[in-house]
Amino acid sequence: SQQGEEDPQALSIQEGENATMNCSYKTSINNLQWYRQNSGRGLVHLILIRSNEREKHSGRLRVTLDTSKKSSSLLITASRAADTASYFCAPLIYYGGSQGNLIFGKGTKLSVKP
Amino acid sequence: KAGVTQTPRYLIKTRGQQVTLSCSPISGHRSVSWYQQTPGQGLQFLFEYFSETQRNKGNFPGRFSGRQFSNSRSEMNVSTLELGDSALYLCASRLLDRDNEQFFGPGTRLTVL
Numbered sequence: 001s002q003q004g005e006e007d008p009q010a011l012s013i014q015e016g017e018n019a020t021m022n023c024s025y026k027t028s029i030n031n032l033q034w035y036r037q038n039s040g041r042g043l044v045h046l047i048l049i050r051s052n053e054r055e056k057h058s059g060r061l062r063v064t065l066d067t068s069k070k071s072s073s074l075l076i077t078a079s080r081a082a083d084t085a086s087y088f089c090a091p092l093i094y095y096g097g098s099q100g101n102l103i104f105g106k107g108t109k110l111s112v113k114p
Numbered sequence: 115k116a117g118v119t120q121t122p123r124y125l126i127k128t129r130g131q132q133v134t135l136s137c138s139p140i141s142g143h144r145s146v147s148w149y150q151q152t153p154g155q156g157l158q159f160l161f162e163y164f165s166e167t168q169r170n171k172g173n174f175p176g177r178f179s180g181r182q183f184s185n186s187r188s189e190m191n192v193s194t195l196e197l198g199d200s201a202l203y204l205c206a207s208r209l210l211d212r213d214n215e216q217f218f219g220p221g222t223r224l225t226v227l
Binding site for chain 1: 118147149155156157158159162170202204206213214215216217218219220221223
């Protein structure tokens, strides 16, 4: 089963509004990463938050992590049409020693209308 | 630095055929992972290679295989293609550090008719 599960599956907002996407996972993690994918293209790394961090900012992005609830959220402030994309969370799950894998969910499809 | 490159970008095959996809990682990255992305299943991990050895494998049938060369370039092969193999195949490379940030290529869009 998918480890990183995003919610909602789809989100439609107007330019200038904030967009919030949530992610839940099932096991202990080392870090959690968020990626963006423009239609049919490769994924681009946005931001990483480590398990001992609670909040992180990068430009218009704000990520929170609650390890007790096994959840994370990504907030995009003052959204732009160019933010239209699918957003994926990817918890880093260790499967042995120091080796780990990113487990992606199905993503949240964000549409920002001009 | 050049990014991750994948060839070909688009491919059309028929059922029963086999296909080989290629991935060149970012210079200095020795780990290459492959993912299959479909609308129904999302992004699923196929396998990861490091130093020409498969480190980890996802839950895919044996028709899906891969290899890595000494220059870190990787290929994946799918034999006896099925309609359900139609997907975007993404390759990602990374440094082996604790953060495990992946750098993705643009993908190969495979259509099986």
